Amino acid sequence: MKLKNIAGILFMGVFAFSCKAQKKEILFPKGEKITNANFTGTAYLQILIAADSLNPTSVGNVTFEPGARTKWHLHPGGQILLATDGIGYYQEKGQPKKILYKGDVIKCPPNIQHWHGASVDNYFVQVAITNTQNGPPVWLEAVTDEEYTSSKK
């Protein structure tokens, strides 16, 4: 092999290494696969902060695989969602479905029925900030495929 070619390969290697170093890293751990009946499809939860008697705020990192979503539900104390990666959906009962991208923020008022999850073709990662002071979430019926794919309310 010619010296020129070796130098070229080394040079490419440095570029490839730089690229690798810049690859996106996940912000919070993916956590464990959710096995309860409140979700449709495959989703993962990493609890970041549990509520306690002094601060009723809980924080969790949820990763939805494409097509995965919560059932319809509501939070008696309200919930805040921070979209941190991928592309997701959020819908309140009777309202159009919103598409969520990295950096989008949702404030879901107390006792408003809603669901959230990944979009059809992309995973979605969100930080869910839940005010538990008025009790745990109330879980309702599953989001049907028709509701999930509908672009109307």
Add this chain to the structure above:
Amino acid sequence: MKLKNIAGILFMGVFAFSCKAQKKEILFPKGEKITNANFTGTAYLQILIAADSLNPTSVGNVTFEPGARTKWHLHPGGQILLATDGIGYYQEKGQPKKILYKGDVIKCPPNIQHWHGASVDNYFVQVAITNTQNGPPVWLEAVTDEEYTSSKK
């Protein structure tokens, strides 16, 4: 210029472009420069969610330039910090200073004196989740340079 050299330059260009495409993007906007007296150095705040009468949780994105920090303060309802970028410091009164990296999570109990900010040489970005149900933060004295740089409690 030889064809071989031109091909090499084009090839490098593709690599450089790929690297650029992978550059880190900010998660939330940097917001406005903080001009109140509760911070030392230069910091920026983007309010993501304001507390309201139904949900007392506020969420803000804070960016500290190297050396910048809050004054000592406390939150009557407690606060949660999510480190999203850079390298930061967090210290509760009487405890050792903690170094925070992307993905670290802090739960600061109600009424515990603390401060947080960037490290000496690196900026720091955090999402601050504050429970305002027992009132606004109580701001105290500035963190001295000695406290800021000390590795002891």
